[in-house]
Amino acid sequence: MQADIGDRLHVHGNVVGQPDRMGRIIEVRGEAGGPPYVVRFDDGHEGMVYPGPDCVIEPREGVSH
Structure with a gap:
């Protein structure tokens, strides 16, 4: 997994009813763009993340990896 500052991290809910x-x-x-990443989630929480198989990196607009 590789990411850049500004990319979005999408963590899929892995339990029925759990939101992404x-x-x-x-x-x-x-x-070289590998984890861990410090992420500011949409709810304002910030934390260090080691993405698992339930995560997807979405490049910031106009950029492709």
């Missing part, structure tokens, strides 16, 4: 979470990557701490 979306956030903007504000810091990349791994080498």
